[in-house]
Amino acid sequence: MKEYVLLFRHQDGQAVVSPEQIQAWMQQTMDWIGTIAAQNKFVSGTGLPFADAKVVHHNKMVTNGPFGEIKETLGGFIIVKADSVEEAVEFAKGCPVLQGEGNTVEVRQIAKKDGVH
Amino acid sequence: MAQQEIIPHLFRTEFRKITAVLCSYFGAGAEGLSIAEDIAGETFLSALENWPYKGVPEQPVAWLYTVAKNKAINYLRRHKHFHLRIAPQLKNGDAAEEMDIDWSAENIKDSQLRMLFAVCHPALSMESQISLALRVLCGFGIDEIASALLSNKETISKRLQRAKEKLRHDAFHTDFHETAVVTQRLEAVLTTLYLLFNEGYYSESNDMVLREDLCFEAMRLTQLLLDNAVTNVPNVNALFALMCFHASRFEARKKDNGALILYHEQDDRLWNRELIQTGVQYLLQAAQGTTLSAYHLEASIAYWFTVKTNNTEKWKTVLYLYNLLLQVQYSPVSSLNRVYALAMVEGPAAGIAAAEQLRLEQNPYYFSLLGTLYQSFNIEKAKRYFDKAIVLAKTKGDKEVLQRKREQLK
Numbered sequence: 001m002k003e004y005v006l007l008f009r010h011q012d013g014q015a016v017v018s019p020e021q022i023q024a025w026m027q028q029t030m031d032w033i034g035t036i037a038a039q040n041k042f043v044s045g046t047g048l049p050f051a052d053a054k055v056v057h058h059n060k061m062v063t064n065g066p067f068g069e070i071k072e073t074l075g076g077f078i079i080v081k082a083d084s085v086e087e088a089v090e091f092a093k094g095c096p097v098l099q100g101e102g103n104t105v106e107v108r109q110i111a112k113k114d115g116v117h
Numbered sequence: 118m119a120q121q122e123i124i125p126h127l128f129r130t131e132f133r134k135i136t137a138v139l140c141s142y143f144g145a146g147a148e149g150l151s152i153a154e155d156i157a158g159e160t161f162l163s164a165l166e167n168w169p170y171k172g173v174p175e176q177p178v179a180w181l182y183t184v185a186k187n188k189a190i191n192y193l194r195r196h197k198h199f200h201l202r203i204a205p206q207l208k209n210g211d212a213a214e215e216m217d218i219d220w221s222a223e224n225i226k227d228s229q230l231r232m233l234f235a236v237c238h239p240a241l242s243m244e245s246q247i248s249l250a251l252r253v254l255c256g257f258g259i260d261e262i263a264s265a266l267l268s269n270k271e272t273i274s275k276r277l278q279r280a281k282e283k284l285r286h287d288a289f290h291t292d293f294h295e296t297a298v299v300t301q302r303l304e305a306v307l308t309t310l311y312l313l314f315n316e317g318y319y320s321e322s323n324d325m326v327l328r329e330d331l332c333f334e335a336m337r338l339t340q341l342l343l344d345n346a347v348t349n350v351p352n353v354n355a356l357f358a359l360m361c362f363h364a365s366r367f368e369a370r371k372k373d374n375g376a377l378i379l380y381h382e383q384d385d386r387l388w389n390r391e392l393i394q395t396g397v398q399y400l401l402q403a404a405q406g407t408t409l410s411a412y413h414l415e416a417s418i419a420y421w422f423t424v425k426t427n428n429t430e431k432w433k434t435v436l437y438l439y440n441l442l443l444q445v446q447y448s449p450v451s452s453l454n455r456v457y458a459l460a461m462v463e464g465p466a467a468g469i470a471a472a473e474q475l476r477l478e479q480n481p482y483y484f485s486l487l488g489t490l491y492q493s494f495n496i497e498k499a500k501r502y503f504d505k506a507i508v509l510a511k512t513k514g515d516k517e518v519l520q521r522k523r524e525q526l527k
Contacts, residue, residue: 016259017158021258022158022164023126023127026123026164026168030169045169045170047169
């Protein structure tokens with residue numbers, strides 16, 4: 001069994017939404033994670049607050065961000081167990097983040113500790 | 118991890134509580150209100166970033182209040198200028214770190230009542246008041262307000278922005294011990310709540326859930342006034358009774374496709390007896406004292422429409438109430454309804470004579486009333502009146518209702 005990280009990329013991380021909408025997303029996210037956990041394939045995850053976000057550049061210059069320069073921002077991630085990337089992709093397809101136009105979920109395998117893969 | 122459910126509308130409910138309570142510290146001017154709204158919104162985003170992964174906290178509401186408080190403290194720490202200006206209003210000392218926020222049920226209620234008075238400000242247009250009330254007092258989002266009021270997001274955003282700019286910093290601090298001030302402003306508050314309710318009850322929107330939400334929000338806000346000794350006056354009881362009588366028909370008027378079932382087609386077994394009973398109780402409460410407001414009269418008329426008998430005595434009473442209502446507050450619709458009641462008492466010929474005196478020839482209901490009254494004398498003429506009414510009707514829904522009535526003529 002391999003581990004994959006599902007990265008949520010938002011097109012517009014600062015859109016103003018209604019409390020009712022946030023609650024709907026919350027419920028959908030919990031249900032989504034719940035289905036993965038029910039198969040014993042959920043490892044961990046977290047949201048990534050936008051507040052206080054910084055970007056450190058190659059010359060060690062620090063900017064507030066990542067807003068402004070790049071459109072996409074990372075909103076959070078979960079780590080799942082899966083037999084193949086295809087299975088991980090199936091999990092990703094259920095992610096509520098995908099309801100937002102332009103939003104994506106990137107699926108990446110986590111390097112195994114044995115260094116062979 | 119077990120799947121968890123969150124109480125429906127929890128965030129909407131807590132949004133308005135958090136916003137109101139924060140405004141009791143920051144003031145209800147454009148700046149204070151925007152900060153309070155932002156903090157409330159960010160609080161829910163924090164929940165979204167945590168709860169799905171770590172589970173819903175055991176005390177979700179307390180969790181939200183703690184996060185909101187920390188965000189408020191952070192804000193004050195970072196914006197020293199704002200802090201200095203609002204410092205006199207901060208109840209506990211001047212250091213942001215020491216700020217304590219009173220989340221007691223009592224303070225939440227008091228803050229929401231103050232917010233209600235701040236929003237229903239004569240300086241704001243009625244549509245601004247309704248939009249702002251939906252936002253800060255009901256916790257609706259821009260999208261939801263736009264679909265409830267059949268408008269678009271841009272218009273609502275601009276309207277909210279302009280409305281906030283007109284609010285004064287001290288608008289939040291109505292002195293509820295000054296009876297004269299409260300009485301004067303209460304009129305404006307009641308008008309807004311009445312229109313908010315009507316917006317839901319008569320709206321063109323097909324979203325029945327949203328429409329009923331609007332009505333229940335108006336009732337909830339009216340309840341806030343009833344819960345406070347200073348604002349629990351006969352007018353408020355009368356308005357609440359009126360809302361109960363109307364709301365009792367929600368189930369009966371619903372059709373599967375979102376269309377409305379007309380009053381005379383409704384199955385009265387679906388009328389909510391409990392709400393009617395509640396309405397009666399509040400109407401009795403309203404009868405104490407000497408005021409006889411338009412709300413008293415409208416509620417009394419609405420009561421008679423919950424009684425499905427069709428005898429002359431009922432219509433005599435309704436006619437009498439319309440006579441009084443027109444003296445207190447004239448409106449074309451009331452004068453047309455009065456004629457209908459008159460026709461039920463004295464017969465359609467008398468109704469036609471009275472209707473023709475009104476000459477409301479721009480009003481679709483004038484012609485539909487004439488059509489209804491003419492049907493026993495001249496069916497062709499009746500149909501022609503309905504045709505005129507359909508042409509004049511402003512919305513698709515109104516046209517459909519009139520078309521249905523025309524088809525039912527016999």
